Amino acid sequence: MGNPHMSVSRRRFLGGATAGATLSLVTGTSAWAAERTRALDLTAARAVSTAGTTLEQVATPAAGTGYRRLLAGPGWPLVVRGDLAAPGAGRDDRRTGLASFVQFTDLHLCDSESPMRFEYLARFNDAAHRPQEALTVRGASSLVERVNALAAGPYTGLPFSLVMATGDNTDNHERIELDWYLTVMSGGSVTPNSGDPNRYEGVQSSGNTGYWNPQDPFRDSYKQAGFPQIPGYLGAAGATFSAPGLKTPWYTTVGNHDDSAEGTLPDLGLLNSIYTGDRKLEGLDDAEAARLAGLLRTDPAGAVLELGRLLTGGGLVREITADERRHPFSTQEFAKAHLNPAHTGAGPYGHGFTSDAAASGNLYYTFRIADGVLGISLDTTNAAGFADGSIGTGQLNWLEQQLRAHSGHWYDAFGNVVRGGAGGDLVVLFSHHTSTTMGNLLQDPRHFFEKRHDGNELVALLQRYPNVVAWVNGHSHENRITAHGHAVPERSFWEVNTASHIDFPQHARVIELTDNGDGTISLFTTLVESAAPYTADYSDTSDAALASFYREVSFNDPYATPNAKLGSPVDHNTELLLVKPSR
Structure with a gap:
């Protein structure tokens, strides 16, 4: 520094x-x-x-x-x-640093050998298969290395108080993926391999020319487009390594991929035998693929039934090694796993979740970012299916209670300020979904009789409280910063959306909050990449080289649109000005 x-x-x-x-x-x-x-x-x-x-x-x-x-x-x-x-x-020359922290988002630590995958639909949905996905665990660990090396914000010099991972920490809602995530964040020995411990059993060793088979010399469609042959790639990708873990306390926000199959399909209990079974669907003809892709977009429950039918003979099915560790987890199990002392790492114990969360499945909470700065983590997932989210009335009411309690003001029964006060907290909100991806108002089966609320309602609520300065989120896999203005300038706030760490550009974001001493505050947002070198030799399968290949292959994914996810200069490294709320 x-x-x-x-x-x-x-x-x-x-x-x-x-x-x-x-x-x-x-x-x-x-x-x-x-x-x-x-x-x-x-x-x-x-x-x-x-x-x-x-x-x-x-x-x-x-x-x-x-x-x-x-x-x-x-x-x-x-x-x-x-x-x-x-x-x-x-x-x-006047600014005073108030807080400095880091956002990870959309790590998508991926069991690429799982039977519960849709790689054959990549031409319809680029998220169905990514050629780099066998390296997600090493890529995330390299990002941890970067944050450990930085240690402090570039504009305040304040040490990071925490790292917040804003959802889609796992790719497919599997217990083994959750264990990988917790180990990468807290440190320890991790083996990013499932099924047969001695060989890779995913589509990238299938011999199918429609996938990149990185270890094999034959000319699959990816190699015809210039993808390299990397001897030992898959064996090295699944080998055990030691993850350093964050030196900074860290917290978790839940995302739709942490909540449902492929982040889209409702968990009806019908999929468990597919997750843990020994049959993997690796290909479909064009008509069947188009039909299933359509069901995933319009009828998730129907897609579940269709997938079961296809596994009994509707496509190219491969026998693999069954693995009980692929079993999907519940929201209660998600919270409980964070409470395992083996995953405490730099703390805090539970990483935002409590024994009450493990019992109820209510995955929202408050935490202290710094003196005078409060963090609020929401659960915007909807277990009814589809990728987008919303928020239930119970959680919305709880959020307003927190905003009131930390505003420093007193309110009447109708929510009007009756007396101003001093000493309120500045508030930073965290969620997985963005304000524009919270339109899924289907009844959530976890709270079936509860009304759901969209992003517009949440924005309106936040703008009632001048101490809200930022809403930090993910889900869209792109860098985008939105100004939410208000006729009363103090009621404006910034929405900071950061690109994923599975798709290029594979960013995380440092966020610093400062008091400028002139009636304004600033949010500095600085993007960071993993510690991996930009280029590695194809004969090298060290941890650093694998993390480098992870980034390089993500840029070259033929189904991805990396430039669209980059965002523009106004979404990258920014200083975001706000009127300082009166206290």
Whole structure:
């Protein structure tokens, strides 16, 4: 970490610049390159340290077409967003750091050998199969290494108080995936392999030319598109390794992939024998595949029945090794697993969940981010099926109770402020779903007679409480930052959505909260990549090389759209201004 006193001196040397720069000239011109260099210089001048973040360098594809390797490219400069409050001159020299923490999201630690997979539908849905998915566990562990090395926020220099994983921590709601997640976060020996411990039994060793078979020399469709042959890849991917675990306390928010099969299918108990069984469907003809893909989009319960039929002879079925560890977990079991002392790591015990959560399955809670800053973690999943979410009335009422209790004000029976107070907390909300992906209002079978509420209702509630400063979430697998303005400026807040760590660009985000000493506060959002090198030799199957391949292959996934998930400069490294709420 850089010297903060040296940082201030450099800032003043560069003329006390406080505004970020957005690159507006034509990409590739000398003028654009000069503007980018100037913006990066100003970014570095404002920071304590940019090392190890995308402020310093970013994974960038090599020139050309087809399969491309990744190189270290120039960093992304800080962009100041004054949508909700004007940036004041000189605030860098007045700002006081309030909080510094990290968001992980959509790790999707994946049992790629599971029978409960839909790889043959990748042409209809890019999430059905990713060629890099055998490496999710090593990729996540490499991200942990990055955060351990950074240790502090680039703008405040404050040590991270916590890491929050905002859902889809597992890919397919399996006990073995949950165990991998908990071990990666807390540290310990982990073996990312299921079924036969001595061989890989997923589609990437099937000999089917429709999948990338990385160890084999034959020309499958992926290798015809430029994908490499990597001897020993699958054996190394499933081998036991030691995960360092986070040095920082960490918390978990639940996502739809932690709650239902493939994040979409309702858990009716009909799938357990498929999960733990010895038959894996690896291919379908075009008509059957299109039919099943349609059912997954429109009739999840019907898709469950169709999958059972296909496993009895409707497609290309492979015999594999049955594994009871693939059994899906319940919401109660999800919370209980976090309470296992073997997974306490850097703490806290339970990682946000309590014995009450393990008994009730109510996976929402509050926690302390820093003095004067409260975190609230929600459960926006809906077990009725489909990927999008919503929130039940009971949880919505509980949320309003927390917002009132921490506002520092007194309210009447109708929710009106009757007397102002002092000492309220600033509030950061965490959920898996975004405000625009909370339209699933089907009755949740866990709370069948309870009304569900969408993202618009949640935004409206948050805007009643001026101390809400940010809503941090995932689910969309893209970087996107949204300003939620209000006629009363104090009631505005920012929604910070971060890309997943299974799809390229494989980002996490550092978030810092500062008081600017001028009636405004700032949220600094800085994207970070894993500790993996950008390029590794294909003869190397070390842990670092495998984590490097994880990123490289994700960029080249033929069914993915990496540029769409990147977001724009205003969604990357930002300073987000807000009017400071009166106390």
